[in-house]
Amino acid sequence: MQYHHYDRQEDHDRSSFSSSSSSSSTVSNITEHSQLLPYKTIHTQDTTYKQEIYWLFINSLPIIITYLLQTSFQVASIFVLGHLGPIELGAAALGSMFASVTAWSTALGCATALDTTLSQAFSGSTTVKTLLGIHLQRALVILALMFIPISMIWWNATWILLKLNQEEDIAIYTGLFMRYLLIGAPAYIAFEAVKKYLQAQGIMYASTYCLLIASPINVGLNYLFVNTFGLGFIGAPLATSCSYWLMLLLLLCYINISGHGKEGWGGWNWKECRKNWGSFLRLAIPGMLVVMSEWWAFELASLASSYLGTNALASQSIVMSISSCTYTIPYGLGVAVANRVGNSLGEANGQKAHHASMTALGFAIGLACMNSSVLLFLRHSIGYWFSPDKDVVTLVAKVLPLLAFFQIADSLASVCGGIMRGLAKQQIAANINLVAYYCIALPLGFYLTFPLHFGLMGLWGGLSIALFLCALGQSFCLYRVHWQLEARKAHHRVRQEEQVFLYLPS
Structure with missing residues (x-):
């Protein structure tokens, strides 16, 4: 990642920025499209790779634990409802997939814009830390508007599933599941945004503490609502909704009681949060495409596996569960490095951003090797954790070496995506993902699966190709980054936002 080629041009670039901005006679004339402010160096200490390794380990660990605990919310519902019967189990699994495709992927993808805006604003703003609060408020308003059509889709889930030729009983139960889960969905989305607000300020453990309380309570509520209180099927999504609100309230209480994160809030500002939606959406829409393209591709693969028979579908569910668990590790690392890179760039320290990126990529490879080793070592026994059926376990053992093979690509793609968010280059990552998954990998995977009869190996082979293409494409783009620029x-950009916020007439 070569920034040394441009060192000779730094003084010229700096003077260019200064001269271009000096023509502005008054601050009151600044707009979103004004020239950049004069360059101002923030005197920060450059870091070593050893320091970055320590920082990434300490700060990515709570993020990884947080995402694992969040995953447990859906698992608890499926586990409890599985004891009621196959229809209830199928409806819970289909409801979780329906929620991921229609809401979580879009809302969480949109929230990834905060990885860029908040992290850069936190370190780049010298006098107006409440810029973070404005960015958060803007995101919450946009996410609330996005949730209106999402809620309409959830409310009519039964009708939609019947139109897609799902069995009537499954469609009816899934529709009930979505309507009761709808109660807690706003809290889940808001929690994600507030969590990113804290992470940008280096407060990584807050959400972990909250989920360490909310996750076991969620398991207990699922059992109580379904069995003890006699609510039956609707008890599980209702309990999950209550747990979503609990984790949001716990996080807000943490901020209020500890005082951590209050510096960036500054109170609700309706006037400012309604501005600059265009700049936010230019980051949010590609972020949505990145998350949606990957999540939807894996869900399409799961849907395709249903045409291969019962054993293949059961094996696919197990492999997907394992893949989701292994994915949380590099994804958590990607979130951490996104904030580290954004903070470094915001304070005009390209060298620190470069070191953080290189360290995270090395971490990703090391973690991927660990994941691959565990999967290969346990490939003949891990299937029994989910099913006693020998045929299913045998098929899982056949697919797991392929899952182990693409761990490196999966880790690199996740971490590269995080670095891209820190750099505000989500559009590049979105283009790479769309081409890799939908132009190359999925068509090839379906061809291997059905015409050539490779079965699940064909589906996972296609997904493996997509992940390698994403990792290679994003790595090449990062290699060409001029970090100092x-x-x-x-x-x-942050200084301009700061000055506009301070001095524009009301």
């Missing part, structure tokens, strides 16, 4: 651009 990106640092100056990010720092000037």
Whole structure:
């Protein structure tokens, strides 16, 4: 990642920024499209790779634990409802997939814009830390508007599933599941946004503490609502909704009681949060495409496996569960490095951003090797954790070496995606994902699966190709990054927002 080729041009670039902005006679004339402010160096200490390794380990660990605990919310519902019967189990699994495709992927993808805006604003703003609160408020308003059509889809889930030729009983139960889960969905989405608000300020453990309380309570509520209180099937999504609100309230209480994160809030500002939606959406829409393209591709693969028979579908569910667990590790690392890179760029420190990126990529490879080793070592026994059926376990053992093979690509793609968010280059990652999954990998995977009769190996072979293409494509783009220039651009952008917020007439 070569920024040394441009060192000779730094003084010229700096003077260019200064001269271009000096023509502005008054701050009151600044707009979103004004020239950048004069370059101002923030005197920060450059870090070593050893320091970055320590920082990433300490700060990515709570994020990984947080995402694992969040995953347990859906698992608890499926586990409890599985004891009621196959229809209830199928409806719970289909409801979780329906929620992921229609809501979580879009809302969480949109919230990834905060990885860029909040992290850069936190370190780049010298006098107006409440810029973080404005960015958060803007995101919450946009997410609330997005949830209106999502809620309509959830409310009519039964009708939609019947139109898609699902069995009537499954469609009816899934519709009930979605309507009761709808109660807690706003809290889940808001929790994600507030969590990113804290992470940008280096407060990584807050959400972990909250989920360490809410996750076991969620398991207990699922059992109580379904069995003890006699609510039956609707008890599980209702309990999950209550747990979503609990984890949000716990997080807000943490901020209020501890005082951590209050510095960036500054109270609700309706006037400012309604501005600059265009700049936010330019990051949010590609972020949505990145998350949706990957999640939807894996869900399409699961749907395709249903045409291969009962054993193949059961095996696919097990492999997907294992893949989801292994994915949380590099994804958590990607969130951590996104904030580290964004903070470094915001304070105009390209060298720190470069070190953080290189360290995270090395971490990703090391974690991937660990995941691969565990999967290969346990491939003949791990299937028994989910099913006693020998045929299913045998098929799982056949697919797991392929899952182990693409762990490196999966880790690199996740971490590269995080670095891209820190750099505000979500559009590049979105383009790579769309081409890799939908133009190459999925068509090839379906061809291997059905015409060539490779079965699940064909589906996972296609997904493996997509992940390798994403990892290679994003790695090549990062290799061409001029880190010092990106640092100056990010720092000037934050300073401009700061000055406009301070001095524009009301």
